[in-house]
Amino acid sequence: xxxxxxxxxxxxxxxxxxxxxxxxxxxxxxxxxxxxxxxxxxxxxxxxxxxxxxxxxxxxxxxxxxxxxxxxxxxxxxxxxxxxxxxxxxxxxxxxxxxxxxxxxxxxxxxxxxxxxxxxxxxxxxxxxxxxxxxxxxxxxxxxxxxxxxxxxxxxxxxxxxxxxxxxxxxxxxxxxxxxxxxxxxxxxxxxxxxxxxxxxxxxxxxxxxxxxxxxxxxxxxxxxxxxxxxxxxxxxxxxxxxxxxxxxxxxxxxxxxxxxxxxxxxxxxxxxxxxxxxxxxxxxxxxxxxxxxxxxxxxxxxxxxxxxxxxxxxxxxxxxxxxxxxxxxxxxxxxxxxxxxxxxxxxxxxxxxxxxxxxx
Numbered sequence: 001x002x003x004x005x006x007x008x009x010x011x012x013x014x015x016x017x018x019x020x021x022x023x024x025x026x027x028x029x030x031x032x033x034x035x036x037x038x039x040x041x042x043x044x045x046x047x048x049x050x051x052x053x054x055x056x057x058x059x060x061x062x063x064x065x066x067x068x069x070x071x072x073x074x075x076x077x078x079x080x081x082x083x084x085x086x087x088x089x090x091x092x093x094x095x096x097x098x099x100x101x102x103x104x105x106x107x108x109x110x111x112x113x114x115x116x117x118x119x120x121x122x123x124x125x126x127x128x129x130x131x132x133x134x135x136x137x138x139x140x141x142x143x144x145x146x147x148x149x150x151x152x153x154x155x156x157x158x159x160x161x162x163x164x165x166x167x168x169x170x171x172x173x174x175x176x177x178x179x180x181x182x183x184x185x186x187x188x189x190x191x192x193x194x195x196x197x198x199x200x201x202x203x204x205x206x207x208x209x210x211x212x213x214x215x216x217x218x219x220x221x222x223x224x225x226x227x228x229x230x231x232x233x234x235x236x237x238x239x240x241x242x243x244x245x246x247x248x249x250x251x252x253x254x255x256x257x258x259x260x261x262x263x264x265x266x267x268x269x270x271x272x273x274x275x276x277x278x279x280x281x282x283x284x285x286x287x288x289x290x291x292x293x294x295x296x297x298x299x300x301x302x303x304x305x306x307x308x309x310x311x312x313x314x315x316x317x318x319x320x321x322x323x324x325x326x327x328x329x330x331x332x333x334x335x336x337x338x339x340x341x342x343x344x345x346x347x348x349x350x351x352x353x354x355x356x357x358x359x360x361x
Contacts, residue, residue: 004066005030005188006051006156011060013046013212020046022212024060028156028190033182035191035199038209039235044192047209048158051190052081065155079156080149084164086141088133094120094144095129101152119147122181139170146181156188163198175202196236200224208232230352233279240285240323242278246270254351260317261297265349277352282326284348287313287334292343299323301338304330315340 006028013021021043028034036044049055051062053074062069069077080101088097098119102112120126123143133141142162149157159178163171179202182189193199199206200220207217208231216228227233234241244258249272254265256278265278286292287301299315302322306312313325313334323342334340 002029002031004028005032005064006190007061007063007066008047008051009061009063011047011050011062012058013043013050013055014058020212021050021057024212024214026207026214026217028188030155030188031186033179033189033191033202033204035193035203035206036209037193037196037199037206037235039194042209043212044194044209045160048081048160048190048192051077051156052079052158053077054081078154079158080152080154081158081160082142082145082149082162084161086133086145088141088144088148090133093130093132094125094136097133097144098148098151100148105152115151116147119151122150122184123147123177137170138166139174142166142174143177146178150181150185150187154187156190157182159189159191161193162191164193164195171198178202200236206236208235210235225350227279227350227352230277230279233277233350233352238282238324238326239279240282242280242321244276244278246272246274246276248272253346255294256351258297260299260319260321262294263297263343263349264294264346265351266346267351270351270353275354277354279350279352280344280348282312282324284344285323285325286343287315287325287331287340288343289333289340291341295341295343297342299340299342301334301336301340303336306330315342317342 004027008024008026011021011024024047036047038044046055050057053072057070064077064079095116098116099112102115123146125143163174166174175198203220205217206220206223207214208223210231216223216232223236227236230241233239242258242263244256246254247257248255252266252268254267254270256263256265270276297317299317302314302316304311304313310326310328311330315323
């Protein structure tokens with residue numbers, strides 16, 4: 001991680017008796033795209049608003065470029081915010097919306113005109129200067145909102161679910177555009193979303209939040225491949241979570257007794273008799289007509305769903321647990337109602353200790 005540009009140290013936020021953000025520590029590197037990811041009500045937007053200065057922290061310290069900003073007004077913090085609602089001035093045209101910040105700062109007119117032209121070119125909106133917001137599409141409004149924030153040359157850009165109001169196709173297009181802009185400008189982005197696919201595709205690092213606590217922070221591949229608790233495993237991507245008890249261990253190969261049968265996973269730091277959860281991604285689950293070595297989970301195929309790019313197979317174990325399998329094409333030898341055995345390569349499963357940080361959240 002490079003030079004820290006934003007740091008939160010022991011930050012708490014209370015609304016009456018509601019403890020929304022709990023003793024939060026976070027460091028964001030200069031030029032990094034960091035995403036705060038979590039379900040509604042987890043504290044991610046409140047955290048962003050405290051960095052921006054729209055909310056006061058109940059306790060703790062917030063630093064931008066090594067300087068405490070708790071006593072500074074939002075406009076003094078060298079950060080800008082882009083909201084989901086765009087917040088464009090409806091009576092102003094595109095040029096005046098983008099130029100609003102520099103005008104407040106008394107930047108010379110000639111410089112403002114040059115900067116607005118540059119911003120329009122950057123967000124690929126050249127030629128839209130005289131249009132009013134009500135003549136723009138949702139994606140165009142979002143581009144203008146971003147240009148209005150970028151023209152102030154912030155060191156940090158805060159984005160609060162900025163693509164949430166867009167349709168799926170446009171949202172995916174804007175994800176690519178935002179990441180391109182961030183890389184080109186080298187500005188630090190702190191991004192808030194509840195959409196895990198969006199976070200995975202855009203971020204340098206992801207901080208997964210729940211109940212005001214960061215449960216795990218790391219690169220998207222780390223979060224996906226090595227979740228540190230059941231919540232993260234279940235929230236990021238699609239996982240099958242199987243609970244059980246470790247029956248034996250041989251060179252980090254765990255054999256686990258689950259309610260549906262015996263399974264295996266690879267991991268260290270576990271003890272015989274320990275109750276654990278096992279996370280297995282849907283793409284790693286295997287259906288077979290015979291049980292694999294040390295696997296004896298029996299199930300029946302419920303149905304197949306064609307999702308376009310993948311086939312989703314749903315199976316139900318003898319104990320009634322539903323498991324999901326993803327594959328690029330359907331196995332013609334498998335039929336609905338067929339009895340199968342479920343297995344996976346042990347190294348593709350992630351064993352997780354039951355007592356985790358999420359239990360404290």
